Amino acid sequence: TFDGSENIINGTSDWVYEEEFGIRDGFRWSPDSASIAFWRFDTRRVPVFSMINNTDSLYPKVTSFRHPKPGQANSAVKVGVVPVAGGYPIWVRTPGDPSNTYIARLEWAGNSREVVLQHLNRLQNTLSVLIGEAATGEVRTVFTDTDETWVEVMDDFVWLAGGKGLFWLSERDGWSHAYYVSRDGKEVRLLTPGDYDILSVNAIDERNGLLYVTASPEDATKRFVYRVRLDGKGKPELVGPAGQSGVHRYDVSPSARWAFHSHSMLDTPPVTELVRLPKGDPVRPLASNKDLKAKVESLSRKRAEYFKLAIGGGVQVDGWRILPPGFDPAKKYPLLVYVYGEPAGQTVQDGWGGSGYLWHLMLAQQGYIVASFDNHGTPAPRGRAWRKSIYRQIGILASADQAAAVRAAIAAWPFVNADRIGVWGWSGGGSMTLNAMFRYPDLYKVGVSVASVPDQRLYDTIYQERYMGLPDDNPDGYKNGSPITFAKDLKGSLLIVHGTGDDNVHYQGFEAVVNELIANNKAFTMMAYPNRSHGIYEGKGTTLHLYTMFTRFLNENLPPGGRAR
Incomplete structure (x- = not known):
């Protein structure tokens, strides 16, 4: 890129996108490493906020940065694709006013020809999944999620069926559930029916047709991991032994055969073990926190x-x-x-x-x-x-x-x-x-x-x-x-x-x-x-x-x- 300046940011983030959307590295390499997709922020209309440091030097130092308060102007944001070999960016033609919409997520769409992004209106009650052609910037809408209040951003794009469909979480039926969305947007299929919320997705095991999710259908204060069939049939099955309490976290291996399982309670430090999936059978302990646990238990x-x-x-x-x-x-x-x-x-x-x-x-x-x-x-x-x-x-x-x-x-x-x-x-x-x-x-x-x-x-x-x-x-x-x-x-x-x-x-x-x-x-x-x-x-x-x-x-x-x- 050639236009970067104090107020034009390419490939990193402005303040509010970093704080609220968690965007720090504002660029994405293509799978073939031939191109880079990136966010571009034009911050010139965003008001400047200043803070004073009175203690680190003889005279005060002022730190200023562009910060949009409610109702004020946001950065004008767009996405470009630039070849690593050199040349000018191709700009993805997202709809709407770039100062009054958000591009909350950006990734390559399972290939090196297309990028996929999550595009929000300013009120954040309409989220569209857009696919853009890297070579031309042309855009098509795959899927739109709406809500009378606000729509949650999906952290990761996960492609299923060899890139034919997208995994998605939505509250459209009153609960946070998983959906399969075909690449052309014509099929939207519920994968996890039932009156319970999926809080996060731990792993997708397409080979065995299983989805591992964090949920707690019976008690909102706990966290457990369940395995669910990807075809939407059957009921969620608890991973690990029944009768446990507290919060359980699973870091699942890429093969979905193993996981690091951590368990804790408010007043009990975490214990971590290696377990075998799909049932969560213990293999060996990894971190018992024995000394900390003993100190906590010794307290009155x-x-x-x-x-x-x-x-x-x-x-x-x-x-x-x-x-x-x-x-x-x-x-x-x-x-x-x-x-x-x-x-x-x-x-x-x-x-x-x-x-x-x-x-x-x-x-x-x-x-x-x-x-x-x-x-x-x-x-x-x-x-x-x-x-x-x-x-x-x-x-x-x-x-x-x-x-x-x-x-x-x-x-x-x-x-x-x-x-x-x-x-x-x-x-x-x-x-x-x-x-x-x-x-x-x-x-x-x-x-x-x-x-x-x-x-x-x-x-x-x-x-x-x-x-x-x-x-x-x-x-x-x-x-x-x-x-x-x-x-x-x-x-x-x-x-x-x-x-x-x-x-x-x-x-x-x-x-x-x-x-x-x-x-x-x-x-x-x-x-x-x-x-x-x-x-x-x-x-x-x-x-x-x-x-x-x-x-x-x-x-x-x-x-x-x-x-x-």
């Missing part, structure tokens, strides 16, 4: 408990709780709720919780009941309607579910002190914490909000518009879903934390909510970490300082320990 603790909680309207939420080791049901304890609650994550999943679990366990040892609930809109395997019920109302239905879950827990657990309820979360969970503290100030007494989005207009186009639509089309949704709108109603003790170098969730939002709290004469505590990113981990002592601060704030404002009723 009660095991995490999973439950379902009715919150009204016929709705049940999944949850877990960790009780104090010396728990006395005759006493009343403070309840700390760990929350995320947005479409990007599920907190109530029975897989190893790592350092987060260990911190929660430490709090339980101090005398807190720590719990988490999954609200509507989380990516749990409970059907399309559960996941997409929050469309155009991010932060509204979810925070209502969370508050209802807390009230239901107070009613069901007589050992919870209703006057000592706390909540904490990070990123989307930080936003949920603010919504909890601002929207339900008589319920939540203490909150710790980390790296939050107080105003949804300050995030990015791809993520926020996918779930909320365009700001001009949904102004009330953006306003009422944004915690900053209700900051004036804060009553409890609030700690807000942010890294000034967060290029994902900008420090700008932190300062906006600080200004709103000041304007309404609200007392609060704030902590800014210079130049730290969204994870707030860079720099000597940062993580220890962060969690020490969290713990001290909770101890001082939500005192631990059981009290007589």
Whole structure:
């Protein structure tokens, strides 16, 4: 290519495509190595965002990059094919305005003559699979998936029947299911009928007519792998022994004869073994995590408990709780709720919780009941309607579910002190914490909000518009879903934390909510970490300082320990 510049990007990605579509290497070699297909980004119309580094030199340094916030201009994106021997690109003629559509995936279409791409409209509720001729740029549509809300992008293109058909996941029948789509688009065949969701595809064994998928038809908090017949007949069969709990992950060999199988639970570190497919028979252990497991088991603790909680309207939420080791049901304890609650994550999943679990366990040892609930809109395997019920109302239905879950827990657990309820979360969970503290100030007494989005207009186009639509089309949704709108109603003790170098969730939002709290004469505590990113981990002592601060704030404002009723 010959036109690359500061604002014209060939073969890599702009900021928002990398963050939301996971595109880093923006090029694809043809199978015969004679050509390269690549993304081209014209970023000139995308507004510039700047961050200031005040600490690394005598004078501040400014880092600027093009970042599209909701409703603002995106990069104009197209796909080209260029011969390795030299020459100018052939541009694939994708339909629509290249600034108001997305090319979320690009691969070669099982040969060196055609490329295949996933093409989305700006609202991301129509996704078309397009095949483009590498030599001419001509395009034809193979398949279009639509939804009243949004359509999920398929991570990989997998060709079946020697390239005659494409493997696809869709929620078109109300569940996430696998389909066979013929190359000409004339046949769309359901491969996995039934009232259950496929969460991911582990392997396709065409030789034996089997599909290995991750699912959990009976319990949304677990993860198992099932084998399903590719002809769509029969029922899913569990891989591995019956009666297991927790989360199971299978890394399947290319031959689909073997797999690395890892199993863990929230409070139990993972164990990995080699297994033989199709049944998952153990061959030999590979990693037992014996030392870590022994250390965890030696800690003073009660095991995490999973439950379902009715919150009204016929709705049940999944949850877990960790009780104090010396728990006395005759006493009343403070309840700390760990929350995320947005479409990007599920907190109530029975897989190893790592350092987060260990911190929660430490709090339980101090005398807190720590719990988490999954609200509507989380990516749990409970059907399309559960996941997409929050469309155009991010932060509204979810925070209502969370508050209802807390009230239901107070009613069901007589050992919870209703006057000592706390909540904490990070990123989307930080936003949920603010919504909890601002929207339900008589319920939540203490909150710790980390790296939050107080105003949804300050995030990015791809993520926020996918779930909320365009700001001009949904102004009330953006306003009422944004915690900053209700900051004036804060009553409890609030700690807000942010890294000034967060290029994902900008420090700008932190300062906006600080200004709103000041304007309404609200007392609060704030902590800014210079130049730290969204994870707030860079720099000597940062993580220890962060969690020490969290713990001290909770101890001082939500005192631990059981009290007589």
